[in-house]
Amino acid sequence: MEYYELNMRFPEFKSRAVTLSMDDGWKFDRQMIEVLDRYEIKCTFNLNAGSIEEEKTADYIWHGGRIPYEEIAEAYKNHEIASHTYTHPQLAFLDMPGVAYQIIKDREVLEEKTGRIVEGLAYPFGLSESKGMIDCIEKCGIRYGRTTVSTRNFNIPFDYLRWHPTCHMFDSKFDELVEKFFSSDDIKRPEKTKAKLFFIWGHSYEYENKWDSLEQMCEKIGNRENVWYATNMEIIDYISAYRTLRRSVNGKIIYNPTNIDVFVAVGKENVLIKKGETVVLK
Numbered sequence: 494m495e496y497y498e499l500n501m502r503f504p505e506f507k508s509r510a511v512t513l514s515m516d517d518g519w520k521f522d523r524q525m526i527e528v529l530d531r532y533e534i535k536c537t538f539n540l541n542a543g544s545i546e547e548e549k550t551a552d553y554i555w556h557g558g559r560i561p562y563e564e565i566a567e568a569y570k571n572h573e574i575a576s577h578t579y580t581h582p583q584l585a586f587l588d589m590p591g592v593a594y595q596i597i598k599d600r601e602v603l604e605e606k607t608g609r610i611v612e613g614l615a616y617p618f619g620l621s622e623s624k625g626m627i628d629c630i631e632k633c634g635i636r637y638g639r640t641t642v643s644t645r646n647f648n649i650p651f652d653y654l655r656w657h658p659t660c661h662m663f664d665s666k667f668d669e670l671v672e673k674f675f676s677s678d679d680i681k682r683p684e685k686t687k688a689k690l691f692f693i694w695g696h697s698y699e700y701e702n703k704w705d706s707l708e709q710m711c712e713k714i715g716n717r718e719n720v721w722y723a724t725n726m727e728i729i730d731y732i733s734a735y736r737t738l739r740r741s742v743n744g745k746i747i748y749n750p751t752n753i754d755v756f757v758a759v760g761k762e763n764v765l766i767k768k769g770e771t772v773v774l775k
């Protein structure tokens with residue numbers, strides 16, 4: 494009996510995706526977004542509502558300050574807003590009520606101010622785990638948590654709450670990674686090609702006085718034909734839909750119970766499994 498091996502593709506059968514994640518909600522985000530939008534690159538911006546609040550009465554403002562509440566919905570309209578906790582503590586030092594407060598309070602304020610649902614998280618100072626912490630975060634409705642651990646690979650994540658990015662935007666190996674990401678050595682055996690994700694993180698203030706380097710990065714990774722540009726949550730939604738596909742034991746019958754169209758490759762064939770539909774392979 495033949496077995497039908499399935500390979501995930503991104504929307505429109507693209508085999509590559511790029512996503513960005515920027516922390517803290519600095520005013521420099523605006524300048525960054527102006528560049529990203531020109532290259533159709535999507536980003537997730539991780540905000541600390543409590544830090545925005547604190548700035549109203551602070552004696553000293555870091556990195557030119559943060560985008561105020563009244564402006565965040567408009568400033569980030571083309572991108573995702575995610576949580577970075579309420580006041581940016583090291584979560585591993587808190588007890589569970591403290592962790593829950595940091596997540597729920599941040600979500601509540603950001604959701605109230607933007608009218609959006611906020612279910613993504615970037616860990617302040619990266620991920621340092623205390624016992625039960627990830628469980629607690631998940632119970633607060635968080636669907637993914639981005640760390641600061643560079644994998645320098647393009648793997649699709651399995652553990653969404655310990656989602657390690659490919660690299661920081663100023664990684665010394667950035668150019669090598671770009672070259673590897675776009676290399677076409679997989680073209681010889683397209684049926685074996687795995688979908689690749691390039692996941693870059695950083696802070697917009699790091700570009701202060703060197704906006705040219707953002708432009709250069711975008712030239713390298715933006716406006717490419719075979720690339721899906723998506724926010725962190727769009728990536729999670731999509732790969733979750735792919736993993737929710739139901740299949741017969743030999744893989745021949747595929748049912749998509751989700752509300753997202755899923756694109757796959759079966760051998761050399763591209764197959765679209767539309768939302769709610771069943772496909773029987775030939």
Ligand SMILES: [Zn+2]
Nearest residue numbers: 516517617618
């Ligand atoms: Zn931060």
